[in-house]
Amino acid sequence: MEDRGSGPELILVFSGKRKSGKDFITDLIQNRLGSEVCCILRLSGPLKQQYAQEHNLDLDQLLGPGPYKELYRADMIRWGENRRNQDSGFFCRLATSGDQKPVWVVSDARRLSDLQWFRSEFPRQTRCVRVQCSEETRVQRGWSFTPGVDDAESECGLDSGVEFDWIITNEADAPSLDEQLQPILKAAQEAASLVRADP
Ligand SMILES: Nc1ncnc2c1ncn2[C@@H]1O[C@H](COP(=O)(O)OP(=O)(O)O)[C@@H](O)[C@H]1O
Ligand SMILES: C[C@@](O)(CCOP(=O)(O)OP(=O)(O)O)CC(=O)O
Numbered sequence: 624m625e626d627r628g629s630g631p632e633l634i635l636v637f638s639g640k641r642k643s644g645k646d647f648i649t650d651l652i653q654n655r656l657g658s659e660v661c662c663i664l665r666l667s668g669p670l671k672q673q674y675a676q677e678h679n680l681d682l683d684q685l686l687g688p689g690p691y692k693e694l695y696r697a698d699m700i701r702w703g704e705n706r707r708n709q710d711s712g713f714f715c716r717l718a719t720s721g722d723q724k725p726v727w728v729v730s731d732a733r734r735l736s737d738l739q740w741f742r743s744e745f746p747r748q749t750r751c752v753r754v755q756c757s758e759e760t761r762v763q764r765g766w767s768f769t770p771g772v773d774d775a776e777s778e779c780g781l782d783s784g785v786e787f788d789w790i791i792t793n794e795a796d797a798p799s800l801d802e803q804l805q806p807i808l809k810a811a812q813e814a815a816s817l818v819r820a821d822p
Contacts, residue, residue: 631748632725633814635807636741638732638781639754641773642766644793646688648754649730651800655808660815662724666731669717670703677702697771704776711736715744725818726811734780748814750788752807753781760794 635652639645653661668686674695675682684691685699692699706713715737719727732738732751741749758766772778791803 642761642764661726712740715740
């Protein structure tokens with residue numbers, strides 16, 4: 624039998640456009656599974672930490688949902704891309720170092736290199752999930768098109784060429800999130816029970 628060690632048993636790697644609802648849905652998943660079973664990992668976490676340090680900015684505000692991060696987003700994208708060009712797994716490695724939960728939910732994959740990193744480091748555990756909704760819905764949630772952001776790889780890198788394991792449509796007139804998330808929650812619960820059965 625494969626040695627499961629203490630690493631994750633399932634990694635759900637989420638992507639989707641700004642305001643598609645990635646944070647909303649990944650929070651919902653964590654609430655359903657419980658924080659003993661599931662952690663949320665953000666690739667943007669270590670990026671913002673390093674960027675804030677180098678530019679003497681307020682990290683809490685950069686991490687928060689308010690307008691502050693938007694002031695720096697285009698420059699953070701450029702700064703992060705320089706880092707990734709030197710080492711494409713740089714932020715993935717930092718974001719995943721040291722978490723012991725059986726289910727990892729990565730809330731913000733943006734580039735093919737992000738998916739490739741998880742698929743190559745954790746081939747058995749990685750599943751890719753896309754969150755989608757209409758532009759109209761994103762506008763209602765506060766989105767407006769920003770050149771240099773919405774037409775950059777950061778937002779468009781996973782628009783094509785990816786086979787997603789699950790696609791969630793986060794719209795008022797789509798099937799309920801409870802219904803759409805059922806297979807994902809089932810897979811996560813199975814993963815967690817494997818860990819419990821194999822101490
Ligand atoms: N299904 C939903 N029901 C109610 N509000 C939602 C839903 N999905 C997203 N939102 C809200 O829309 C906004 C953008 O969602 P968020 O999860 O932050 O998007 P993203 O992380 O993809 O940028 C947030 O204020 C969030 O609470
Ligand atoms: C520079 C970024 O990491 C900023 C990401 O910030 P958030 O993850 O807070 O973004 P949204 O949830 O889409 O609003 C983007 C990147 O290209 O890495």
